[in-house]
Amino acid sequence: xxxxxxxxxxxxxxxxxxxDESGSEVRSQPRPEPDTRRQRFRRWRxxxxxxxxxxxxxxxxxxxxxxxxxxxxxxxxGQVAFTAALPGVVLVIAGAFMWFSPPNxxxxxxxxxxxxxxxxxxxxxxxxxxxxxxxxxxGAMAVGWTDAPRRSRGRVRAVPDEDxxxxxxxxxxxxxxxxSLLTLPSAExxxxxxxxxxxxxxxxLAPGLADLGSDLLADGGLCLVDLEDLDSSVLSDIVATLDAxxxxxxxxxxxATDLVANAAGLDPVLVASVLDTLAGEISLTTLETERPxxxxxxxxxxxxxxxxxxxxVSLLELVEDTLAGTVDAxxxxxxxxxxxxxxxxxxxxxxxxxxxxxxxxxxxxPRAVDATPTVSGPGHDDGHxxxxxxxxxxxxxxxxxxxxxxxIVSVPTGDGPLDVMRFEIDEIDASGLDLILPDGVAADFxxxxxxxxxxxxDGVVLDxxxxxxxxxxxxxxxxxxxxxxxxxxxSSPLLDVLGPILAVAPAGTVLSxxxxxxxxxxxxxxxxxxxxxAGGAS
Amino acid sequence: MTASTGRTRWGRTILAAGAAxxxxxxxxxxxxxxxxAAQFVPGGVPVELTTxxxxxxxxxxxxxxxxxxxxxxxxxxxxxxxxxxxxxxxxTLAITPxxxxxxxxxxxxxxxxxxxxxxxxxxxxxxxxxxxxxxxRDASALTRSGLVGPSGGAGLxxxxxxxxxxxxxxxxxxxxxxxxxxxTVSLEExxxxx
Numbered sequence: 105x106x107x108x109x110x111x112x113x114x115x116x117x118x119x120x121x122x123x124d125e126s127g128s129e130v131r132s133q134p135r136p137e138p139d140t141r142r143q144r145f146r147r148w149r150x151x152x153x154x155x156x157x158x159x160x161x162x163x164x165x166x167x168x169x170x171x172x173x174x175x176x177x178x179x180x181x182g183q184v185a186f187t188a189a190l191p192g193v194v195l196v197i198a199g200a201f202m203w204f205s206p207p208n209x210x211x212x213x214x215x216x217x218x219x220x221x222x223x224x225x226x227x228x229x230x231x232x233x234x235x236x237x238x239x240x241x242x243g244a245m246a247v248g249w250t251d252a253p254r255r256s257r258g259r260v261r262a263v264p265d266e267d268x269x270x271x272x273x274x275x276x277x278x279x280x281x282x283x284s285l286l287t288l289p290s291a292e293x294x295x296x297x298x299x300x301x302x303x304x305x306x307x308x309l310a311p312g313l314a315d316l317g318s319d320l321l322a323d324g325g326l327c328l329v330d331l332e333d334l335d336s337s338v339l340s341d342i343v344a345t346l347d348a349x350x351x352x353x354x355x356x357x358x359x360a361t362d363l364v365a366n367a368a369g370l371d372p373v374l375v376a377s378v379l380d381t382l383a384g385e386i387s388l389t390t391l392e393t394e395r396p397x398x399x400x401x402x403x404x405x406x407x408x409x410x411x412x413x414x415x416x417v418s419l420l421e422l423v424e425d426t427l428a429g430t431v432d433a434x435x436x437x438x439x440x441x442x443x444x445x446x447x448x449x450x451x452x453x454x455x456x457x458x459x460x461x462x463x464x465x466x467x468x469x470p471r472a473v474d475a476t477p478t479v480s481g482p483g484h485d486d487g488h489x490x491x492x493x494x495x496x497x498x499x500x501x502x503x504x505x506x507x508x509x510x511x512i513v514s515v516p517t518g519d520g521p522l523d524v525m526r527f528e529i530d531e532i533d534a535s536g537l538d539l540i541l542p543d544g545v546a547a548d549f550x551x552x553x554x555x556x557x558x559x560x561x562d563g564v565v566l567d568x569x570x571x572x573x574x575x576x577x578x579x580x581x582x583x584x585x586x587x588x589x590x591x592x593x594x595s596s597p598l599l600d601v602l603g604p605i606l607a608v609a610p611a612g613t614v615l616s617x618x619x620x621x622x623x624x625x626x627x628x629x630x631x632x633x634x635x636x637x638a639g640g641a642s
Numbered sequence: 643m644t645a646s647t648g649r650t651r652w653g654r655t656i657l658a659a660g661a662a663x664x665x666x667x668x669x670x671x672x673x674x675x676x677x678x679a680a681q682f683v684p685g686g687v688p689v690e691l692t693t694x695x696x697x698x699x700x701x702x703x704x705x706x707x708x709x710x711x712x713x714x715x716x717x718x719x720x721x722x723x724x725x726x727x728x729x730x731x732x733x734t735l736a737i738t739p740x741x742x743x744x745x746x747x748x749x750x751x752x753x754x755x756x757x758x759x760x761x762x763x764x765x766x767x768x769x770x771x772x773x774x775x776x777x778x779r780d781a782s783a784l785t786r787s788g789l790v791g792p793s794g795g796a797g798l799x800x801x802x803x804x805x806x807x808x809x810x811x812x813x814x815x816x817x818x819x820x821x822x823x824x825x826t827v828s829l830e831e832x833x834x835x836x
Contacts, residue, residue, distance in 0.1 A: 150647040206648075217662040224669045232737065232747065240662040248655030251648035489780040492794030518780055518794045539777070541719070543705035543795045549717040554767065567778070626778035633771050640765035641717045 153249035157202030159242030167235035168192025191223035213246030500536025509606035550642025557636025570623035577616035700724030701803040704781030704791025722789035732836035758818035768808030775800035
């Protein structure tokens with residue numbers, strides 16, 4: 105009989121019995137008395153990687169409890185908190201497998217180590233390193249644990265194949281961990297670059313492109329690190345390599361997102377008007393719902409490409425010129441138009457954007473004022489939707505330079521249209537800011553000037569449903585009540601009186617006010633400076 | 643199934659642990675060199691952060707509420723920046739272990755670059771400069787940054803937002819890419835501040 109002494113990991117033979125290779129024989133021996141609970145536990149502990157499972161469980165609990173310690177915060181943080189808790193949860197499961205399914209210990213140990221290392225990135229620096237270290241130790245001990253009897257000289261031939269196999273078992277550990285390492289930064293790199301404009305098919309179409317350099321190749325596909333890496337000779341090579349059939353495939357493989365994102369000087373507004381004109385031909389899903397960005401616009405163009413008879417060579421030349429900086433916005437637009445006229449023949453018969461109703465940031469009701477309201481302004485773009493719950497804006501003092509009352513405007517909200525008073529102001533100076541932002545659920549977040557703080561803004565558009573203030577200086581405007589608290593709402597008769605006065609206020613007129621209290625719908629400011637500001641629970 | 647007493651083969655254990663630790667070292671290098679982004683979800687324990695300047699390109703923000711373990715509802719402002727440049731950054735996290743004295747983890751970095759940076763702030767202070775800022779836009783319909791706030795809630799967004807001499811108390815810090823150039827981390831006695 106060969107005894108199996110405990111050599112670490114806390115695994116010990118059952119006390120009081122001659123540990124045999126066969127547990128059944130052990131159990132068949134007569135016992136002087138039934139096993140005590142302690143003995144039963146020791147036997148249970150000895151037949152599985154107990155300590156490995158314990159460290160792994162503790163690692164998992166430590167990793168998971170940090171992000172999960174506040175369940176409300178966890179759910180509010182959503183996917184990010186989930187990924188932070190994931191390593192911990194996996195480690196707990198792996199630890200449970202080590203205890204209750206010892207034959208799966210190697211896989212459980214590998215998973216424990218992989219997720220422990222991943223937790224360094226995903227979960228609070230590996231649970232402040234503690235959870236990660238515990239997980240690595242536990243996982244490694246699980247991989248190292250064996251229930252095979254110790255090899256002795258006399259029995260060396262009895263288990264050689266098994267031991268050899270298990271020796272090789274360490275190789276996958278290294279491979280898996282190295283692979284996980286390589287995968288993580290690779291994913292991050294791809295995300296950070298996001299500049300892969302040409303995919304695999306092109307590599308087959310234009311084998312000469314491999315000469316572009318190994319840095320352009322990533323993840324098995326041809327990936328341009330940056331569009332700026334293309335010089336004119338490379339572009340020429342691309343064009344020269346393509347035949348008619350290949351060109352069509354190339355068009356399919358172009359991601360316009362990157363094309364546009366890198367096209368310096370592209371003016372989204374200008375292109376938007378062109379694309380609006382062509383909207384009948386091009387699917388502009390994004391443009392219908394969101395303010396177009398350069399990326400959106402190029403996407404829209406790209407979606408039209410595969411089916412459109414576009415001049416590929418001209419397009420590539422245009423990209424090249426854009427990158428080289430030899431084309432300005434107007435020239436770019438003109439050339440883009442030339443390209444697009446290949447798609448649309450009847451641009452002239454289509455209604456121009458000016459004939460279409462203005463996309464609503466709100467339609468104005470020129471009540472009390474005879475001015476046609478301008479609805480443009482920072483933030484008042486297509487797709488603007490005002491909040492359903494109003495913010496409260498309080499100012500101790502407010503000086504406005506050239507305030508114009510635009511009119512009553514209907515702005516869209518999640519609960520339907522809302523009538524607001526719109527003011528445009530060239531310049532504001534204020535003190536004693538206190539802005540309360542509601543989340544529409546429970547609590548409010550406040551942003552306020554600290555003592556001595558101030559606010560300065562240029563190019564202001566103010567939408568509000570209530571404006572209460574006291575005018576202390578009218579800057580020469582006649583008919584404004586000075587020194588009296590006034591309150592304006594869209595339905596207030598006072599607005600009918602003051603509106604016309606404010607609507608025609610000459611440029612440079614400065615109004616001084618104090619004790620300003622505004623039910624704020626939207627405030628957009630082109631340039632805003634806040635000196636001394638603090639935010640917190642209000 | 644026959645249950646037999648097992649043991650730990652330390653050679654194999656050390657080999658496996660060595661591989662994992664080597665991997666962790668490579669990941670650590672990636673973190674400190676900015677290749678990898680670290681993700682912090684403290685869960686109720688605020689990170690105190692100071693920075694001499696924070697320049698954000700493409701900011702979205704909205705008021706939100708978190709519920710702490712004791713049921714307290716805490717208003718926060720959730721901010722998301724498409725890209726952010728931070729200088730002279732210092733962050734402290736107070737840690738109270740179940741046993742033993744509490745301590746503070748202090749992380750300092752001279753300059754950091756982050757993309758898709760998300761902060762859940764319970765409070766902040768400093769001087770602010772913003773360009774094309776809109777205060778009062780449905781928090782679920784912001785077009786700058788990837789932030790999606792509560793539907794109907796008051797959101798804000800700006801093309802450019804810069805804070806100087808800023809301090810903030812954060813319940814969560816996340817980023818797609820967080821270049822922790824020159825990061826130093828130290829454990830110091832409780833009460834240490836930046």
